[in-house]
Amino acid sequence: MTKWILLILATVFAAKLHAVEVYSQARCDSIKKEREAIRSKFRRGYSSVEGERLTARDKSLFIQLAEHCGKAKKASSSYRTSSVRSTNSNWLLNQKVSGMSLHSDSYRDKAKLDAWSKFYTLPKRCRKKDMASADFVWCSEYRGKQKDIFEAQWKEQ
Numbered sequence: 001m002t003k004w005i006l007l008i009l010a011t012v013f014a015a016k017l018h019a020v021e022v023y024s025q026a027r028c029d030s031i032k033k034e035r036e037a038i039r040s041k042f043r044r045g046y047s048s049v050e051g052e053r054l055t056a057r058d059k060s061l062f063i064q065l066a067e068h069c070g071k072a073k074k075a076s077s078s079y080r081t082s083s084v085r086s087t088n089s090n091w092l093l094n095q096k097v098s099g100m101s102l103h104s105d106s107y108r109d110k111a112k113l114d115a116w117s118k119f120y121t122l123p124k125r126c127r128k129k130d131m132a133s134a135d136f137v138w139c140s141e142y143r144g145k146q147k148d149i150f151e152a153q154w155k156e157q
Contacts, residue, residue: 028069
């Protein structure tokens with residue numbers, strides 16, 4: 001008899017624990033609305049500090065949705081936690097592929113594009129996954145300076 005009582009109590013207690021883990025539909029809806037508000041802020045101008053804060057909050061909300069509200073939106077699949085992806089996924093960024101050329105919309109001429117591909121090498125600092133905003137800005141400026149140098153050399157030919 002005692003075993004039956006313990007079994008029933010354990011079942012009820014386990015069911016209550018499971019119910020705590022799942023958010024109510026209203027809570028899930030409020031999380032979705034907050035994520036939509038964050039996305040609308042992304043479309044407007046913001047500082048880099050605010051952008052990092054918004055990104056962190058959006059990732060946090062995405063994780064909450066995934067863990068407590070069933071399936072999250074597919075559009076947010078670009079936000080993945082480090083536990084979802086293997087830590088060895090960066091190896092692909094550092095691989096050299098034979099015959100690979102850089103894509104550039106500014107060079108329609110195949111000879112010029114090939115020359116640019118041979119001239120420009122992407123610095124290691126610019127190959128990092130999840131790079132900081134400062135690194136992204138530096139890489140953009142570096143590419144622009146290299147393009148100016150390349151254009152000057154191309155005109156001399």
